[in-house]
Amino acid sequence: MGSMFGALRVLVLYNVGLRGDADLVSIAECFAALEELEIKYPMQDCWARRQRLSRINVSGNPFLTDQSLMVLSVNCPSLREVVFRGCGLITGRGVASLIVNRPHLVSLALSDMEEQAIFCEKLVDSFRHARGLSSLDFSRSFIWDGLLMAVAEANIPLKRLVFSHSSGFSFDGIRKIVLKHRGIDDLDLVAVDFLTDRHMRVICEGLRSLTYIDVSECSNLTMRTLCDLMRQCPSLEGIEMKMTGQTDIVVNSRVRSLRISTNVNLTDECLKKIGRLCPSLCYLEVGDCLTITEDGILGVLKSCPEIRHLKIHGLENIRNLCIDFELPQLEDLHAKDLKLNDEQLVAFISRCCNLKYLDLPNCVHLSTKGVENVVKNCNRLREINLRDCPNAIVEENSPTSWGFIRNPRLLLAAWVVLSVLIDLKGQSMK
Secondary structure, three states, X not given: OOOOOOOOOEEEEEOOOOOOHXXXXXXXXXXXXXXXXXXXXXXXXXXXOOOOOOEEEOOOOOOOOHHHHHHHHHHOOOOXXXXXXXXXXXXXXXXXXXXXXXXXXXXXXXXXXXXXXXXXXXHHHHOOOOOOOOEEEOOOOEOOHHHHHHHHHOOOOOOEEEOOOOEOOOXXXXXXXXXXXXXXXXXXXXXXOOXXXXXXXXXXXXXXXXOEXXXXXXXXXXXXXXXXXXXXXXXOOEEEOOOOOOOOOOOOOOOOEEEOOOXXXXXXXXXXXXXXXXXXXXXXXXXXOOOOOHXXXXXXXXXXXXXXXXXXXXXXXXXXXXXXXXXXXXOEEEXXXXXXXXXXXXXXXXXXXXXXXXXXXXXXXXXXXXXXXXXXXXXXXXXXXXXXXXXXXXXOOOHHHXXXXXXXXXXXXXXXXXXXXXXXXXXXXX
């Protein structure tokens, strides 16, 4: 491989049983231009000097220790990004040595670290050496306010901050970072369950340059937080607010991605308001919002002709999606569990001339004839999922199956349809 791909810059080894240093030395000799190396879930722990190596991912390595992290930080002078998840032998001392030896790291992911492993003053002190960190990921780790205070005081260009499913800290730590690093534009607060609307108002006022935020699974947040985000953060383009307590929404015209699934209080009127105030929406996910009907879905679609990805799975109250307008940009439709029949689905699909992916698991009212008409109306369709659609069965040599294949433009879509349906037929016969 080295003789053929000597200029290779990225190499990923996943679950490969390396025999020791000799293998890594061979990699170093054969791929002199290597810049990114991922050794995820290997069976051995070994490192070689890499002058150009800038990014490394060693997640799931049970042999990686603080000593190995020290060697890595010393031997890789160009190192800029480090990711390790599920490395049980790594401690805060090892991370501290990495930060001190490589002060110009730009991205560091300290995921899945427990209190007894990460808690140490040496790690707190190390952040005063950091200079280039723009991305910090603390997901599923124990962190404490003292550590966050150190991050806040560090002279770093912080842009991305992840607290997803973290524990051990309070809002005081977040507040300190927000006040010191107002340039953060990507914030992940998933399942930080102590957050309230009052806390989020402080964040909104401090981080006006936010372009993306995820506050899913924060059960104490309501429509007030969403309103504050829209008013205070004019640059927001993506919002995820799944499984929260919101009851209404106010949005702005810059938002292009909105994921608000599993919100039981979301109403049709609220959804239509989204459409009126977010005409540039390209991605909308409202799956499992049990009070939504076709009135809300059609309302938002009529106002948002640029939608490319639509997820409306689990909306059991939708009975019809017939529309009298075109959706020329829609490429990806997820409609699991919908109770639409053949005519209703075909009527909707006929308005989506660029549809490429169609996900219809457990749509029990669809038949073979309906599937055929869907494929005929979607010249660009490339993949369709009909799992658990018991009435959509295609015989291997039936006229219906040959009808798909006669049109060369639909050959790939037809192959996917037939392979799925034949598999389902075989399961039913068993």
